[in-house]
Amino acid sequence: MATSIESFSSIREIAIMQLKAFKEAGGKVVGRYCAYTPTELILAAGAVPVGLCGTSEKPIPAAEEVLPRNLCPLVKSSYGFAATDTCPFFHFSDFILGETTCDGKKKMFEIMQDIKPVHVMQLPYAGLKHALEMWSEELRRLRRYLEEQFEVKINDDDIWQAIDLVNRESAALKAVCDLNQADPPLMSGKELLSVSWSRSFSTDVEEVIRMLEELSASLAASPSSKQTGLPRILLTGCPVGTGTEKVVVLAEDLGANVVAMELCSGYKTLSLQTDTSYDDPITALADKYLQIPCSCMSPNQGRLELIQQMIKDFQVDAVIDLTWQACHTYNIEAYKVGQLVRNLELPYLQLETDYSQADVESLKVRIEALLEII
Ligand code: SF4
Numbered sequence: 001m002a003t004s005i006e007s008f009s010s011i012r013e014i015a016i017m018q019l020k021a022f023k024e025a026g027g028k029v030v031g032r033y034c035a036y037t038p039t040e041l042i043l044a045a046g047a048v049p050v051g052l053c054g055t056s057e058k059p060i061p062a063a064e065e066v067l068p069r070n071l072c073p074l075v076k077s078s079y080g081f082a083a084t085d086t087c088p089f090f091h092f093s094d095f096i097l098g099e100t101t102c103d104g105k106k107k108m109f110e111i112m113q114d115i116k117p118v119h120v121m122q123l124p125y126a127g128l129k130h131a132l133e134m135w136s137e138e139l140r141r142l143r144r145y146l147e148e149q150f151e152v153k154i155n156d157d158d159i160w161q162a163i164d165l166v167n168r169e170s171a172a173l174k175a176v177c178d179l180n181q182a183d184p185p186l187m188s189g190k191e192l193l194s195v196s197w198s199r200s201f202s203t204d205v206e207e208v209i210r211m212l213e214e215l216s217a218s219l220a221a222s223p224s225s226k227q228t229g230l231p232r233i234l235l236t237g238c239p240v241g242t243g244t245e246k247v248v249v250l251a252e253d254l255g256a257n258v259v260a261m262e263l264c265s266g267y268k269t270l271s272l273q274t275d276t277s278y279d280d281p282i283t284a285l286a287d288k289y290l291q292i293p294c295s296c297m298s299p300n301q302g303r304l305e306l307i308q309q310m311i312k313d314f315q316v317d318a319v320i321d322l323t324w325q326a327c328h329t330y331n332i333e334a335y336k337v338g339q340l341v342r343n344l345e346l347p348y349l350q351l352e353t354d355y356s357q358a359d360v361e362s363l364k365v366r367i368e369a370l371l372e373i374i
């Protein structure tokens with residue numbers, strides 16, 4: 001049967017069963033949260049990298065027994081899943097790979113160590129002259145850690161193979177997302193999110209590439225089922241996943257099409273390919289990861305350039321900038337994003353919210369007002 005958008009929604013359930021069998025057979029699993037995680041090194045060690053969810057409101061009360069309430073819901077949800085042992089992916093992970101990105105996450109990792117080993121990579125600011133050297137050294141430290149933990153030897157060839165795999169996966173997902181440059185788009189925002197979010201749970205990258213390529217071909221071969229003439233929205237800001245898609249749902253229920261998402265859970269990293277002309281795979285990887293335009297970087301000009309490019313490529317009519325409460329980096333960066341979008345004479349709306357449904361009515365009013373001025 002051809003791969004459909006719906007096929008992606010079962011990836012998570014299938015992955016849980018596969019992981020259980022893999023662990024019982026002695027397989028190694030590494031949990032990760034962030035786009036800066038060099039999955040290539042995990043794959044090169046013969047282990048399975050799994051995306052950990054922090055997109056549910058449910059475990060937040062348990063997290064608040066330890067963490068401050070005034071903290072990003074993503075950090076609280078991630079910790080809450082760990083503390084309550086309710087995320088099978090966390091449960092199966094041999095260790096967690098974290099990075100010193102935002103303050104909330106890096107300090108949370110210190111506390112998470114009491115539940116499971118966490119290896120934290122020290123991320124330098126990309127603007128530093130010696131950032132490439134520093135980050136390469138951190139990747140080498142991770143390589144040694146993986147070798148010691150899993151009693152394996154990671155050769156350069158293993159890393160190059162994993163680089164090829166991850167490059168192909170990014171290209172395949174980008175090709176799917178780029179289909180929405182068409183007018184009318186080929187996928188709704190909810191469908192787009194389901195594809196890009198669900199695939200991060202897969203235990204088999206080659207299978208994900210096959211599914212993405214098949215989906216691209218089948219979507220491109222048939223006419224769009226979406227309505228033409230609806231306002232085309234670019235969503236930017238904090239990561240969104242299944243369970244935290246309320247802004248996408250509201251915008252589409254109110255008659256818009258969320259055609260693209262400049263989020264690390266979406267399009268933010270998809271143009272980045274590891275440069276295979278380097279002699280050393282570690283330097284090649286360090287170079288790629290330092291180019292991620294996340295707001296935890298200072299300065300972060302790359303995000304503004306990416307947003308401008310996406311506005312053009314996806315024929316965007318308005319931009320919604322989503323900030324999770326207490327995410328200072330995205331919240332502050334909203335000033336520059338707003339300036340950029342207004343200079344392009346497009347409507348811009350920043351929404352600061354959490355995972356609850358408490359503010360749905362007020363969000364609705366603000367999104368409605370945005371759509372009216374398009
Ligand atoms: S927003 Fe930045 S720090 Fe947060 S998960 Fe994404 S890449 Fe990592």
Ligand code: SF4
Binds near residue numbers: 073328
């Ligand atoms: S949304 Fe912001 S505060 Fe939350 S984990 Fe990501 S960067 Fe940190």
